[in-house]
Amino acid sequence: RTCPGGFSHNDMQHASQTLHCAMGTNFKHGGGGRMADALATGRGNFDVHSFSLAGKAPWSEGEATRRSVISGSTSTGGFKPDAKVQRIIDNITQIEFSSVFAKEYVNQFDESVNAYKAVSAALKSGDSLLQNRNGNYGPLGSLQQVARLIAARHMRRAKRDFFFVGIGGWDMHTNVNGGLNSRFGQVDMGVRAFVA
Incomplete structure (x- = not known):
């Protein structure tokens, strides 16, 4: 059966990540x-x-399992805002908002900062082999980040x-x-991050 409303790339991505077409409901x-929820x-x-x-791709978000949105960058520098940036963060997060959208923005912002701090700390203490591994993985550096998170x-x-890792550039006309030879070569470079 066909999926209704799959007119744009965004619609098609949402349908494939939520599986709402295959399941016949609007998840x-x-x-x-949902798999993470079942395991948890x-x-x-x-x-x-x-x-x-x-x-904020929906694939990794569950009902009970909240996704952590993190950078695909392999930096482990941690979250160390300078005084000016810290004042801006404090201003955003300490105001009492009456708008539901503003409150949700603050919640998402706090979750992102906390996830970044926790992940940075874990990555710093991860496998030293992966910490010191050099290589230009190009647009697939996020696969190296996944390998480091696993470690x-x-x-x-x-x-x-x-x-969930997004790798663009596959829509070739x-x-x-x-184009495929080039993209698969890049995927090969990214997968090398998993090989010690």
């Missing part, structure tokens, strides 16, 4: 998030972490992890063979 949570609330009662390295799983006390 707001993603496929990965099932018999094993696993400590499950879900990450999006591609912004730091014990520091994060995670039993299961879900990752000309020179498909050359």
Whole structure:
């Protein structure tokens, strides 16, 4: 069957990440998030972490499992805003808003900052082999970040992890063979981050 409303790239991405066409319902949570929920609330009662390295893509968001939106950058510098930026952050997060949207913005902002701090701390203490590994993974540096998060799983006390990584550039209208060869070469470079 066809998926109604799949007219734009955004509609198609949302449909594939939430599986709402395949399931016949309009889910707001993603496929990965629902799997994470099942593991977290099932018999094993696993400590499950879900990450999006591609912004607020819905795939990794569950009902009980909140996704952490983190950077695909491999930096472990931590969150160290200067005084000017810290004043701006304090101004945003300490105001009492009456708007539901403003409150949600503050909640999302706080969650992002806290996730970034926690992930940075875990990555700093992760596998030294991955810490010191050099290489230009180009647009697929986020796969190296995933490898580092997996290596730091014990520091994060995670039993299961879900990752969503967005890799663009596959919508080719000309020179498909050359384009695919180039993209798969980049994927190969990114997968090397998993090989010690």
